[in-house]
Amino acid sequence: MDCWRLSGPVLALLLLLRPPSSPACPALCGCSPGDVDCSERGLREVPWSLSTNTSALWLGYNFITVLGPRSFPPLPGLRLLSLVHNRLELIHSQALLGLGALQELDLSHNHLTVLTPETFLPLTSLATLNLGSNRLGELEPGVLGALPQLQALLLQDNPWMCSCGILPLWRWLSHNREKVQEKRLLLCRAPEQLNKYPIMAFGDESFRQCQETSLSYQHYIAFFIIGPFSFVASIFFCTFLGSLVVFYHSLRREPRCWRRPRICRVH
Secondary structure, eight states, rough: HHHHHHHHHHHHHHHHSSSOOOOOTTTTTTTTEEEEOOOOOOOSSSOOOOOOTOEEHHHEEEEOEEEEOOOOOOOTTOEEETTTOOOOEEEOOTTTTTTTOOOOOOOOOOOOOOOHHHHHTTTTTTTTEEEOOOSSSOOOOOHHHHHTOOEEEOOOOOOEESGGGGHHHHHHHHHHHEEEEEHHHHHHEEEEGGOOOOOGGGGGGGHHHHHHHHHOHHHHHHHHHHHHHHHHHHHHHHHHHHHHHHHHHHHOOOOOHHHHHTOOOOO
16 A cells, blocks of 8 residues: 555656656657658648647648648648648638748749639748749739738749739839849740730830720729629610600691690680
């Protein structure tokens, strides 16, 4: 009985003296304090068993093609995320939730063709974004506007379509020249006559036609409202005008009845 009585305090003391267990490290990855290196591991998705104190996550040179909703566990301390040289084709609008402290994101050398503003809304602290060497032809207007702390942007080696669709990107680049890295590598791919033409060399006059003909969604709403109303109004106007014409002709048939009422009087 005495042995059992002593075992309780001794066990508690041993638990207190035991060094704290190190955070779990994903299989196949190499870990050091705050740093998780999962590069060149043949991964097809983001490992989930990541410590919450991870500050840098390296996922380059793998086979990740899609980042679905909540692809990452909550990582409140993550500052750097590298997905360079994967096969990324799609990033879901909720893929980066829980990464609000992220400051540097490298998505270069992938197969991205479309990005939405909602994807980057959680990244309120992002300062550096690398989108180089993808398949981007244009960017939606709100993509870069969703990153209030952005200080460095890389967009080189993308097949930019230099038509009216690139106007929002050109406007952002023109007002944020100091944030654009490798400006000389931002080249048009299409149309053919503008192949390899520097995007930063365009001026206001280059997009004059786009600015004159481009319509916002407010314009389209106005057209949908005014169009049917104008059609109905034109019908009423034509009916009213026709009635006036008929009434006028009916008056002209018996002009003497108005000028000489005595002649038209019935005896």
